[in-house]
Amino acid sequence: MTELLLKYFRDKQQKAETEKIYDSQCPYCSMQCKMQLVEQKVVSRKTYKTIGKDNPTSEGRLCIKGLNAHQHALHKDRIKQPLMKVNGEFVTVSWEVALEQIKENFKKIQQQDGLDALSVYGSASITNEEAYLLGKFARVGLQTKHIDYNGRLCMGAAATGANQTFGVDRGFTNTIKEIPNTRCIILAGTNIAECQPTIMPYFERAKENGAYIIAIDPRETATTKLADMHLKNKPGSDVALANGLLKVIIENNLVDQAFIQDRTNGFEEVRELVTSIELEETAQLTGLTVEQIKQAATAFGQETSGMIFTARGIEQQINGTAAVRCFINILLATGKIGKTNSGFGAVTGQGNGQGAREHGQKSDQLPGYRSIENDEHREYIANVWGVNAQDLPRKGVSAYEMFEEIEQQKISGMFVMCSNPVVSNPNANFVKKALEQLKYLVVVDMFVSETAKLADIILPASSYLEDEGTMTNVEGRVMLREASFPLPGEVRHDWQIICDIAKALGKEQYFPYQSAEDIFEELRVASRGGRADYYGITYNRIRKEDGVLWPCPDPNESGTDRLFENSFAHEDGKAKMAAISHKLKIPKPIPSDAYPLFLTTGRVMSHYLTGEQTRKSPSLAARNIEAFMEVHPDTGLKYNLKESMLVKVESKQGSIVVRTKWSTTIRKDTVFVPFHWTESQNVNRLVSDELDPHCKMPGFKVSTVKISPVNR
Numbered sequence: 001m002t003e004l005l006l007k008y009f010r011d012k013q014q015k016a017e018t019e020k021i022y023d024s025q026c027p028y029c030s031m032q033c034k035m036q037l038v039e040q041k042v043v044s045r046k047t048y049k050t051i052g053k054d055n056p057t058s059e060g061r062l063c064i065k066g067l068n069a070h071q072h073a074l075h076k077d078r079i080k081q082p083l084m085k086v087n088g089e090f091v092t093v094s095w096e097v098a099l100e101q102i103k104e105n106f107k108k109i110q111q112q113d114g115l116d117a118l119s120v121y122g123s124a125s126i127t128n129e130e131a132y133l134l135g136k137f138a139r140v141g142l143q144t145k146h147i148d149y150n151g152r153l154c155m156g157a158a159a160t161g162a163n164q165t166f167g168v169d170r171g172f173t174n175t176i177k178e179i180p181n182t183r184c185i186i187l188a189g190t191n192i193a194e195c196q197p198t199i200m201p202y203f204e205r206a207k208e209n210g211a212y213i214i215a216i217d218p219r220e221t222a223t224t225k226l227a228d229m230h231l232k233n234k235p236g237s238d239v240a241l242a243n244g245l246l247k248v249i250i251e252n253n254l255v256d257q258a259f260i261q262d263r264t265n266g267f268e269e270v271r272e273l274v275t276s277i278e279l280e281e282t283a284q285l286t287g288l289t290v291e292q293i294k295q296a297a298t299a300f301g302q303e304t305s306g307m308i309f310t311a312r313g314i315e316q317q318i319n320g321t322a323a324v325r326c327f328i329n330i331l332l333a334t335g336k337i338g339k340t341n342s343g344f345g346a347v348t349g350q351g352n353g354q355g356a357r358e359h360g361q362k363s364d365q366l367p368g369y370r371s372i373e374n375d376e377h378r379e380y381i382a383n384v385w386g387v388n389a390q391d392l393p394r395k396g397v398s399a400y401e402m403f404e405e406i407e408q409q410k411i412s413g414m415f416v417m418c419s420n421p422v423v424s425n426p427n428a429n430f431v432k433k434a435l436e437q438l439k440y441l442v443v444v445d446m447f448v449s450e451t452a453k454l455a456d457i458i459l460p461a462s463s464y465l466e467d468e469g470t471m472t473n474v475e476g477r478v479m480l481r482e483a484s485f486p487l488p489g490e491v492r493h494d495w496q497i498i499c500d501i502a503k504a505l506g507k508e509q510y511f512p513y514q515s516a517e518d519i520f521e522e523l524r525v526a527s528r529g530g531r532a533d534y535y536g537i538t539y540n541r542i543r544k545e546d547g548v549l550w551p552c553p554d555p556n557e558s559g560t561d562r563l564f565e566n567s568f569a570h571e572d573g574k575a576k577m578a579a580i581s582h583k584l585k586i587p588k589p590i591p592s593d594a595y596p597l598f599l600t601t602g603r604v605m606s607h608y609l610t611g612e613q614t615r616k617s618p619s620l621a622a623r624n625i626e627a628f629m630e631v632h633p634d635t636g637l638k639y640n641l642k643e644s645m646l647v648k649v650e651s652k653q654g655s656i657v658v659r660t661k662w663s664t665t666i667r668k669d670t671v672f673v674p675f676h677w678t679e680s681q682n683v684n685r686l687v688s689d690e691l692d693p694h695c696k697m698p699g700f701k702v703s704t705v706k707i708s709p710v711n712r
């Protein structure tokens with residue numbers, strides 16, 4: 001061997017000796033891409049990079065957010081000790097002191113204001129084990145009815161729509177692997193190219209195989225560019241559009257009579273409603289042409305297979321549940337569900353947006369998707385938890401409504417875990433005031449977020465690199481996030497923090513866990529027999545099978561790839577179609593002289609939700625350093641704006657200042673602002689407090705605003 005080769009192998013060996021690899025899953029979206037953090041030690045300096053790891057869903061891919069996720073997790077601003085507010089300043093304290101203060105304040109509030117005066121605000125970015133435990137903590141540890149979570153603002157409408165229609169809510173009815181083989185795809189209010197980037201190859205393959213893709217979005221996005229047809233509808237007009245599409249399908253006899261007969265209820269009412277609509281009215285409501293509506297409907301109706309995907313674009317509306325149901329009506333009428341290559345997909349948002357909506361964080365829910373108002377369900381869970389069913393609280397209120405209850409002095413203490421509600425809730429100015437009004441606020445976070453700033457105490461939580469547990473991904477596949485990176489400072493896992501507080505409150509016997517797996521073992525039993533049944537799933541099984549799709553009631557049988565092949569989950573086995581008009585009791589905002597433009601909100605590729613994490617990542621922050629308002633130049637000029645200048649955006653609720661960004665492809669009556677920034681760039685200062693009556697989803701996607709230049 002030559003000297004050169006020898007040197008090469010020596011170097012390589014040395015490198016290997018100083019390289020460590022840590023498994024994890026991306027902390028961001030529902031794709032839950034598997035990844036590895038590679039730590040290299042060169043002399044005494046450690047460097048890090050993230051690489052993808054093969055798995056059935058993301059197939060080893062990562063997007064830019066995943067590739068740079070370690071930058072925030074390893075950031076110097078991570079809090080590593082509890083922080084207590086003393087005279088308006090945060091000081092570091094020991095866990096002992098922190099837990100003692102929490103105990104004292106929680107007990108005082110319970111004695112003075114009653115058990116329901118304490119509230120819990122949870123998250124769909126924590127593991128299944130933690131989401132489950134947080135629900136138990138509220139009901140057994142604190143004995144309060146007040147618990148809800150950020151998923152209310154996310155998957156609320158999709159979940160309610162699916163539950164009402166199918167009787168069960170697993171985001172995708174089919175596995176992701178079927179997408180490339182379907183013939184026609186409707187993407188309704190979803191920007192997968194920027195929000196679930198590693199899913200894109202499935203859709204690209206579908207297109208290569210000849211599928212016709214229809215995208216519905218008021219803006220042109222990287223996703224609508226993939227589509228064969230882009231329906232650039234007015235914000236908030238999706239119910240009208242779905243009903244119009246179904247009218248054309250029915251009148252052109254593109255329905256599946258046998259399927260309707262055998263598998264559904266309610267078709268007659270739906271037929272009556274939609275056929276009574278004039279397409280000219282649909283065109284006027286949606287801002288599309290009759291021709292476009294006919295073309296889209298026929299394209300979908302005439303194909304032998306098809307899939308419809310919805311996301312927040314149609315769901316974050318005060319009739320979001322209705323929009324979901326009306327799009328599912330199209331699948332049911334054409335018999336395109338419960339079959340190979342045909343089905344529905346509500347594209348889940350957060351990393352554990354699916355699992356965290358199943359096991360009891362919702363105000364009206366118990367584990368396994370059980371109902372807190374159902375006596376049998378209460379009895380079953382009380383038994384698993386070793387408490388009396390009578391002692392379990394009843395249902396509480398939704399996420400945003402908890403802030404209203406603070407104002408009404410029904411809630412005086414709050415425990416926030418893994419969420420930043422000051423930035424993510426509608427009517428943000430009001431939410432901030434409400435939180436300031438609390439007697440006591442505990443925030444568990446990795447950073448001093450906008451919400452954490454208002455806390456009396458901040459507890460340091462572990463990150464995706466450190467915290468092991470299961471996450472249920474976009475497909476409904478339960479995955480095990482292996483994580484073993486050393487905990488920095490005195491950071492603890494969310495589940496440990498819950499157990500520590502429970503112990504301080506004298507409830508230790510109900511929270512005896514030593515590991516995430518211990519909690520999962522209890523979750524399995526608690527979910528057994530429920531709609532989201534995880535009983536058949538174990539850590540070992542997940543490891544062996546690379547994830548298991550729920551429902552999986554039996555350890556000896558496989559999970560469920562495709563739902564509804566023979567029946568739906570309602571008692572009679574049939575799906576419930578719903579005849580819902582676009583007309584609302586409380587109408588949606590429509591542009592007026594005072595507020596002449598639609599405002600819609602959403603995301604950009606490089607940032608995640610309230611931006612608390614991605615703004616800390618230099619590689620991501622560099623791509624979008626600040627908020628902006630996407631506006632058509634014709635509209636901008638009409639309001640005396642120029643490209644890239646500061647603009648004041650005002651609604652009835654409040655105002656913000658951001659920079660203009662010209663777009664020749666957005667509707668001229670609509671502007672768009674992403675919600676990843678805070679303070680004077682927090683677009684939620686403009687969004688109203690109106691909620692969907694069925695699921696309590698805020699109308700993030702439709703506000704009306706006026707815009708004007710900021711004179712300097």
Ligand SMILES: Nc1nc2c(c(=O)[nH]1)N[C@H]1C(S)=C(S)[C@@H](COP(=O)(O)OP(=O)(O)OC[C@H]3O[C@@H](n4cnc5c(=O)[nH]c(N)nc54)[C@H](O)[C@@H]3O)O[C@H]1N2
Pocket residue numbers: 029030065154188189190191192194195196216217218219221233234235236237238311312313314348349350600601602603604605606607608609672701702
């Ligand atoms: N990069 C990135 N990825 C993410 C996230 C992130 O913050 N950043 N968040 C994750 C989470 S939690 C979620 S919930 C998902 C969200 O994923 P998406 O729902 O796909 O994202 P959004 O940008 O909120 O909205 C989708 C699209 O809806 C369009 N839209 C707005 N109003 C309307 C309307 O009235 N009708 C219709 N048909 N469309 C409308 C918007 O223009 C936008 O392009 O993304 C997940 N992935």
Ligand SMILES: Nc1nc2c(c(=O)[nH]1)N[C@H]1C(S)=C(S)[C@@H](COP(=O)(O)OP(=O)(O)OC[C@H]3O[C@@H](n4cnc5c(=O)[nH]c(N)nc54)[C@H](O)[C@@H]3O)O[C@H]1N2
Pocket residue numbers: 123125126150151153154155312316349350417418419420421423424425444445446447449461462463464494601602603608609610611612613675683684687700
């Ligand atoms: N205008 C507008 N508003 C919206 C939306 C919209 O489209 N438009 N979308 C809504 C949607 S879909 C969502 S999902 C919500 C999300 O809203 P939020 O839940 O408020 O958003 P995040 O930024 O994920 O907040 C998570 C916080 O927890 C911290 N954190 C991260 N990981 C962990 C962990 O493992 N443990 C703990 N304890 N803390 C952790 C982060 O630092 C961050 O401060 O926003 C909603 N708000």
Ligand code: SF4
Pocket residue numbers: 026027028029030031032033058061062063064065066067195196197198199
């Ligand atoms: S953000 Fe989503 S698509 Fe991107 S790497 Fe993370 S999990 Fe995968």
Ligand SMILES: [Mo]
Pocket residue numbers: 153154155349350
């Ligand atoms: Mo979300």
